[in-house]
Amino acid sequence: MFTKVLVAEDYEIANQGIIKILNDKIGIHNIQEAKYCDDAYLKFRKAYNDKEAFELLITDLSFREDHKIQTRASGIDLIKDIRSVQPDIKVIVYSQENRPDKINMLFEKLDINGYVCKGQHAIKELITCVNGVYKNNTVRPPELTNNTAINTMIHLDDLDMMLLEELSQGFTKKEIRIKLKKQKISPNSESAIDKRVSKLFDDFKAKNTTHLVAIVKDLGLL
DSSP: OSOEEEEOOOSHHHHHHHHHHHIIIIOOOOOOEEEEEEHEEEHHHHHTTTEEEEEEEEOSBBBBOSSSOOOOBHHHHHHHHHHHHHHTTTTEEEOOOHHHHHHHHHHHHHHOOOEEESTTTTTHHHHHHHHHHHOOOOBBBGGGHHHHHHHHOOOOOHHEEEHHHHHHHOHHHHHHHHHHHOOOOOOOOHHHHHHHHHHHHHHHSSSHHHHHHHHHHOOHHH
């Protein structure tokens, strides 16, 4: 099994969810994480220059913009730059992107080794993907082959992930709305947030906020 893994994911709790899966379910313990693509690249270069290279990169595609100026704005930029230095590193993309054409592009143009779509089956698919990639298999997600899976899967965008992250930290919907407005993130109206949170409750069949957070944590999404 892989002995050294780099995880690039801008949501701290999602990062921890991936690490927990790698630790508890697969038995990988030498893991480094980064919330910015540039930071991930710096960690990669240091390890590579020290002749202690990473064997696997797990990265999201999109990263939130904030005050910190980044040279690499996306997971695609990160993959390209890392592969230009270490072509044989294995790459798994872990993202909410579910469009078959976009996912196919990643396999065809970037030659990624595996793809996992964030959703209710993410924990199982990530375990399968890591094991398959370790065996030198190319692991394609159900989104490319199974139309039924596309229709039944829960897809989470950046706002959904942000809401789950804030709810998991105990913030109320009113506090979240104020925070979104300050960060100029839209939609940020009370009705829009209510609809988003209600949909998350429905999608995950959660009875309350505590139940919702527990469910998504169990799924490895937080």
